[in-house]
Amino acid sequence: MSRIDECQQDLIQFIEEEKASMFPKFFKAFPGGYGEGDKFLGIRVPNIRKVAKKYKDFTFNELSVLIQDEYHEVRMCALFILVLQFEKAKEESQRKRICDFYLKNINAVNNWDLVDSTAHKILGAYLEDKKRDLLYEYATSNQLWLQRIAIIATFCYIRHEDYDDALKISKILLQHKHDLIHKAVGWMLREVGNRNLPREEEFLKVYYKTMPRTMLRYAIEKFDEPLRKKYLHGEI
Template sequence: MTSITDALKAIATEERAQASAWFFKTGKGQYGEGDIFIGISNPDLRTICKKYNSLNFSELQDLLNSPIHEYRFAALIILVEQMKKAKSEDLRSKIYEFYLDNTHRINNWDLVDCSARDIVGLYLFDKDRSILYDMARTNHLWTQRIAIIATFYFINKKQFLDTLKISEILLTHKHDLIHKAVGWALREAWKKGANQQVEVFLEKNIGRIPRTALRYAIEKMTDEQKKYFMTLK
């Protein structure tokens, strides 16, 4: 682990650290309160991670336990690559379980978004998906976001039902980060071929869907469709 942390520290900058701390809302009372950034760009971090894709679970756990955001991000990027390359169901299962055991360390939207689809979604694709509904019904912001972001894997495979059902569970959520994720998921489902299903969903739930989620969901529709749904709202 020393090698990867040294490599990350070597390219960190204070200027970027300050910008990241502001962008990811680390101030008192904000969703990322107390998170620590050392200042590394996403492309640079991913480049370094490619050299350390063989880290074991113990080494990845050390990174996930760190208060430094970029170390946790690095662990998740490596874990995603290991999941994609896993040759056995046993290894995929271990990666998935390791990920779920660490949801309390996956505690910002970028950490969720870089990992949930290609770990949780990939693993559950040919399995029972009821755990996603349980996750969506928790009171934990990041676990709820994992639930909806995981369905992006299904969307890419032209399966839309779980996205719609989990979106409906999350419609009354109070946090803007969930509104954005739901709208994003609906938009992607619409783009991938679920035009009618998404439009029916919006009409059915127009009174409950947050305006932010609606704006994201209709982003790629025609101007006429956008006007129609915004008028309904």
């Protein structure tokens, strides 16, 4: 049995039938849903992480099989392994190889949980000391998952009190039609405000009346109640 087979067998032991029936609905894998066509085994994230840690030394050849698997949890395992390898990598050349592999298989990062657990930890982190043009290319791509990757990648910079790209990409995505983008942008704006409230409010005072309501609610979730109500009622 190959190591790939062993990894898949280790994942299978954590299958829960209840989750297997619930996940396709939760991740909108039905026809017309944002996750249309995806398949689920029914494995909880903590258990996927356990397996990923066991196989964290997988080669790119091994990961290339897992990351293109038809099952969501198998792809997630490959992505968790990739994050572990990136965080451990000390040489710039190795970080580049990991990020290049991630970008080569970006089509496999095709649901919000896969994006949210990797975009800032791999792509965002790799581009931190480099030009970030790719994030703007993704933001303007009209492809839902690439656009979510673009905004979530900026979480890496927000954590280091670098807010410019998060705010610029938020502006690009301000009138996006999908609520998954509304939530992601609102989340990143909230994270800016958690660290620098004046910077978030500077942005909100210009755009809060025209941004989608869900985006606004996410952005002001942690505000004091009187201030939050003023934004919701258009009284700023």
